[in-house]
Amino acid sequence: MTHPRLPLKDHPMSSFKEITKIAGAFVGVIVGAGFASGQEIMQFFTSFGAAGLTGALISSALFVFLGMALATLGQHQAATSHKVVIQAICGRVLGIFVDAMVTFFMFAITVVMLAGAGALLEQLAGIPHLWGSAAVTVLTVAIVCLDIRKVIGFIGSITPLLILMVLIVSTAAIVGRDASLETLETAAATQPRGASNWLMAALLYVSYNIVAGAPFLVIMGGQAMNRKTALWGGVVGGLLLGALMLLITGGMLAQVDKLGGVPMPMLLMAAQLSPILGVIIGVAIFGMILNTAVGVLYSFSARILEPGTARFRSGTIIAGFLAFLGSMAGFTQLVGTVYPFFGYLGFILMACTVLGWWKSLRR
Numbered sequence: 001m002t003h004p005r006l007p008l009k010d011h012p013m014s015s016f017k018e019i020t021k022i023a024g025a026f027v028g029v030i031v032g033a034g035f036a037s038g039q040e041i042m043q044f045f046t047s048f049g050a051a052g053l054t055g056a057l058i059s060s061a062l063f064v065f066l067g068m069a070l071a072t073l074g075q076h077q078a079a080t081s082h083k084v085v086i087q088a089i090c091g092r093v094l095g096i097f098v099d100a101m102v103t104f105f106m107f108a109i110t111v112v113m114l115a116g117a118g119a120l121l122e123q124l125a126g127i128p129h130l131w132g133s134a135a136v137t138v139l140t141v142a143i144v145c146l147d148i149r150k151v152i153g154f155i156g157s158i159t160p161l162l163i164l165m166v167l168i169v170s171t172a173a174i175v176g177r178d179a180s181l182e183t184l185e186t187a188a189a190t191q192p193r194g195a196s197n198w199l200m201a202a203l204l205y206v207s208y209n210i211v212a213g214a215p216f217l218v219i220m221g222g223q224a225m226n227r228k229t230a231l232w233g234g235v236v237g238g239l240l241l242g243a244l245m246l247l248i249t250g251g252m253l254a255q256v257d258k259l260g261g262v263p264m265p266m267l268l269m270a271a272q273l274s275p276i277l278g279v280i281i282g283v284a285i286f287g288m289i290l291n292t293a294v295g296v297l298y299s300f301s302a303r304i305l306e307p308g309t310a311r312f313r314s315g316t317i318i319a320g321f322l323a324f325l326g327s328m329a330g331f332t333q334l335v336g337t338v339y340p341f342f343g344y345l346g347f348i349l350m351a352c353t354v355l356g357w358w359k360s361l362r363r
Contacts, residue, residue, distance in 0.1 A: 022233025038266035044205040047191035048198035055202030060242025067234030069357035074221025075230035089356030106300040113293035114327035119263035141320035162284040170251030177254035187257035204343030211346040
């Protein structure tokens with residue numbers, strides 16, 4: 001007996017590919033340079049010791065829910081831009097404010113990435129922080145202005161390699177723990193913190209990441225074939241993020257007494273495990289920094305100016321120069337100030353997302 005052939009868009013394999021695509025995009029946006037370097041995880045989770053692991057669990061659950069909610073809202077609106085969904089869930093007046101917040105957060109992330117490039121090249125190769133940031137600024141602006149998409153596509157392919165390296169280093173760190181829990185708790189308390197307590201840190205971490213991830217999530221959801229595919233894409237992406245967060249938090253906590261406030265803790269842990277592994281993860285983090293910087297600088301410029309025009313190119317050069325000036329504040333300092341600030345503002349977007357999702361369920 002033969003079975004009727006399913007249309008391509010309804011085929012289970014097609015659904016699986018769509019779910020994987022949405023989940024991969026979600027993870028790719030959040031697993032930027034700050035995440036992979038360990039600096040964000042250090043400030044928002046590891047610095048709180050064992051309580052930070054509880055915070056990572058709460059953040060994971062929120063990522064699963066918000067990923068699912070934003071992807072399904074995007075699918076419901078058939079979104080091709082985050083602006084449509086934001087105005088739908090926040091209203092016209094508040095939507096203008098949230099749209100502006102998302103746009104300028106793109107610029108703020110550019111500043112942090114350029115600072116991260118300087119810190120990475122200084123820790124990896126001894127290049128002065130200022131020169132490293134300047135070189136990456138020029139490279140980022142050039143790629144955005146020339147619109148070399150193939151270069152970015154290649155750099156983006158580094159993400160799976162980086163995740164694999166992070167998994168290896170974190171697992172080795174947990175297995176190789178040689179300090180007592182009391183010693184580790186004391187050492188963790190000396191690290192810089194992104195918030196006054198572990199619960200607020202966990203909420204802020206999700207909030208500012210959703211501000212950065214929402215535009216991509218709603219667009220990916222808008223391209224999904226149906227609501228179920230969008231829903232599972234968000235859920236799977238959130239679960240993958242949660243697993244990575246818990247592993248990195250645990251890995252850095254196991255070795256926190258040896259990290260001593262360095263800007264790139266994952267790089268130091270990798271180098272201690274193997275100098276070759278340190279170089280590989282350093283190159284991968286550099287690729288993520290460049291990938292993130294190009295993506296957010298392009299998003300910022302394209303939201304204000306028409307891409308491909310002379311004004312777009314000149315505006316990008318000016319924005320790049322201003323971002324370079326801002327990067328002089330230092331990577332660790334910027335992660336601890338810029339991200340929490342936008343995290344507090346991001347609570348508005350989180351609240352609107354919950355309300356918008358609840359209304360869509362009732363409809």
